[in-house]
Amino acid sequence: MKPAPQIALPLDFPQGEDRSRFIAGDGNAEALDVLERWPMWPVKAVIVTGPRRSGRSLLGRIFAQKTGGRLFDDAERHDEEDLFHAWNEAQETGLPLVMVADEAPPNWQQELPDLRTRLAVTPIARIEEPDDALFEQLLTLHFADRGQHLPLEVARYIAARVERSYWNAERIVDTIDREALASHSRLTIPTARRALGLVEEQE
DSSP: OOOOOOOOTTTTSOOSHHHHTOOOOGGGHHHHHHHHTGGGOSSSEEEEEOOTTSSHHHHHHHHHHHHTOEEETTGGGSOHHHHHHHHHHHHHHOOOEEEEESSOTTTSOOSOHHHHHHHTTSOEEEOOOOOHHHHHHHHHHHHHHTTOOOOHHHHHHHHTTSOOOHHHHHHHHHHHHHHHHHHTOOSOHHHHHHHHHHHHHHO
16 A cells, blocks of 8 residues: 655645636635545545536646546545445555545435445535635636736625525626626726626516
8 A cells, every 4th residue: 555645735846827716715614624634534535525617626636646646526426336436546655535426325325235334434525615815815816817906895895795605606797797898887886886787687
């Protein structure tokens, strides 16, 4: 069996383009803690769950790259025999298997009994919806992707008035950006107010 390499999260993540897009916060602190303690897991496998667009696949990919492990994204859609053999292989090599899924057992149901028993003892790294601070950082990141600087006071104005979710962060940024472009406006509170008004009209 190969020795299990050590990892510290999040400070010891690879410093590349992928790493810079993962924002640590209260919403993913539990998942980061689970991954940081991976040498102490009862088995060398983990299930990473969380809302879509939450960075769960990115986190799984970064962790697999750092540890030399194997990643199954959308694991519940993979062949169960393949997952079963990958789980066993992880125990033999000491290199962790990372499974990213919408749900963890028992909500993620398996037909293969041997796989079901193994997943029942597999640690779960859960990502929750973002809190205010993380949501503001997500808004800032998505605006930066569009070449826009989001002032802190505008980020706080938005975060206090909309549903905090990963998907909604992208939706709100798209709406505000389109309003700013259409009106030739800067990213200000009045611009955000007009855009959020449009969102309310659409809902």
